[in-house]
């Protein structure tokens with residue numbers, strides 16, 4: 072895909088930034104008992120390519136970044152998820168610049184969940200220096216992710232990646248912990264969506280009757296959309312299935328666009344009990360087409 076690229080949601084401009092492509096087999100991430108029998112083994116056992124997408128939202132005076140990852144960090148520390156000959160995309164800050172967004176102007180950073188591919192870009196390398204990537208932005212993280220032992224324990228070590236990222240943001244007084252639905256600015260709302268992680272949240276963008284949901288890692292692949300019980304092995308199944316069902320009902324009612332961090336943009340259609348995912352990558356326009 073071309074990156075960065077843009078789509079309009081009513082009056083709101085949404086820029087999708089692919090930080091880089093991950094590669095893995097679905098079998099390696101899905102809970103084995105949750106995989107429907109109808110899925111052909113071939114789909115599960117071939118390495119597939121997944122984008123890793125951050126988003127910028129311009130809505131009125133607000134300049135909002137969703138899921139600031141750092142692909143270079145991810146490729147270094149999780150090389151099993153990156154093809155050996157992969158040529159990386161420009162960094163998040165560089166792609167924002169291409170899209171006409173300076174990091175100093177960003178007003179809000181929304182973190183769907185505290186998995187490294189969605190959050191490490193809140194500080195700039197070398198991270199020991201403690202430079203905040205978006206120094207004027209309030210940063211929003213689900214409180215249940217912040218409270219989670221997998222985050223709290225490493226925060227005790229000042230050199231852990233948790234301390235060097237979200238810990239640094241917190242020290243600067245820029246961190247907001249979210250416990251319930253929260254309007255960030257008119258037309259942009261954070262909605263709790265637990266399951267993938269305890270504090271996982273999704274972002275609803277609404278303008279002039281159109282809507283788009285940035286759903287983070289609610290899904291990684293269409294088979295999770297189309298099979299309500301299918302999920303990643305680290306999910307908490309009960310809240311996750313409740314979240315999926317709630318999301319599908321909202322998306323169908325609004326004919327909303329959906330952007331998962333690792334999937335192409337598209338729409339959910341069909342029936343609430345038998346949703347289908349329709350990829351619509353043609354909706355995203357590259358900057359060469361826009362100019």
Ligand SMILES: [Zn+2]
Pocket residue numbers: 186188189288332333
């Ligand atoms: Zn992810």
